[in-house]
Amino acid sequence: MNWLAPLRAAADQPPRSPRVPLWAGTTQVGSVEPEFIRKIELQRIPYLHRVLLKVQQNGTTGWQLQGDPTNSLAHLAHILRDAGLAAAWRDEQLAVPAADGQDGQVVATVERAVVRALGITTRAVHLVGAAPDGRVWVQQRAFTKPNDPGLWDTLVGGMVSAADNLDTALERETWEEAGLRLPSLHGLRLGGQLTTRRPSTDSGGAGYVVEHIHWYSCTLPEGVQPQNQDGEVERFDLLAPALLAQQLAQGVFTDDAALILAQYLGLPDSYT
Template sequence: MPSLLPPSLVAVIPRCLQLASQPVPGGLLPLRLGDVTIGRVHPLRQVLLGEVWPELQRRDGALCWEAEGLDVQARSQRIGEVALALKERGAITGWRGERYACERPVDDPCTGRGEVLFRLERAAFRFFGLMSRAVHINGFLPGARLVCGRRALSKATDPGKLDNLAAGGLTADEDLVDCARRELLEEAGVPLTISAAVQARGALRSTRMEPEGLHDEVLHVFSLQLPGGFSPRNGDGEVSEFLTLDLETLAQRLAAGEFSHDAAAVSAFGLQHSHALADLRA
């Protein structure tokens, strides 16, 4: 743990990481594409799924979709139709008109990527318990200070919670660094001349149950050194304000649960590794 961290921050880091990566509860039904488990669905959703997805079969305690013979486009079309039917019935909310990629599982999705099996509206991923990806950027100002945004009250998830400098879901076929720089520009007004210095800092997997279903997401962590005097400015309406926090204040707000689970975990993850020394001393 970097020696620059105050004891109060060191103490809260394990809890932040634990809250983001919770055990997947038992009792969820595996969702399989052929023999490959791609998601997990609450058993109470079986009846509704049977109404909108008649070819889905219950076998050996799992929900099986025999679609190996379809190509990516055809799979995307079919499961997209199912998701739309669920949206019309009020089972999927917060529709964004953006698609994520569902990947073939790999041993460690934090270090590797699987082939794309289909592309689907992002709001449907939790309903089916599919794994998604997101980028989060820790922004540092001189003097070991982090710049954090407060999520707008209009956000579908975690409204009003504190967040990282910028964060967002990785849309299908988008490059990670391109996504990070896009989010920095849209959410915090960071020009491309500054965001060109963004640094990849690893990844962690976030899992927990939410009202929409299983949240399963790989969080790709980046850091960015901001010039002294830089003032972030939101451009997409998703951030209500920005706060600049010294490490003691950050520890207090993390301990009080003011951050979203994922943003807290990213802050903790970014500060517990060796590269944090360089980030904090800038």
């Protein structure tokens, strides 16, 4: 059965339901389902109009953040949390760029728990690490992770916070997840980029993912093994490329990791 082509197609899907723009001033920074906002309106929050207003821009009806966009997004995030419409709360701020803008100017920052509900574009970094003999290091995500617990992943992966750029995010994630320092790795390079656009189960299915993923590859020195530092990894394994390809086909990896590792292995769409 051909598994890779459908997986790639699933990573580029329109929303399940129509969405309307979320603006900061005249800049679109995300999108929301109309009924999702309606759930907040029904709670009759007295100051909601100071945070969010329904407006028209260029003939399109959407929602506009009021005042300073970072402050308004912070208020909105707490409203969503109190209404049970946020994902797991992280106390982590992510950058808010212009909608679907590739590494564009940052308009605001927002709590990570609500980025999917608000259709805000995010960035992530991944690291594919190989042993000198060509086998590939992979990690099993901790069973306590809020997203994809117990599934397998690249050696390192994580979102880029508002405090990070790609380089500092990769450095931080590589230490926290694998206990490795970038200068100790051999042949570190940018391997590729991919963008996923797909519906999300966040906020009762009202979420939408738009994420730009930058993945890197390297070789770990002979005898060096990854050691998790933050408790978010269950264990590591070292797989020969042929065995890795078989396990990718079995669906035990996260979708993002499977797409990245397929690129790393050079698998064609017709791979079975």
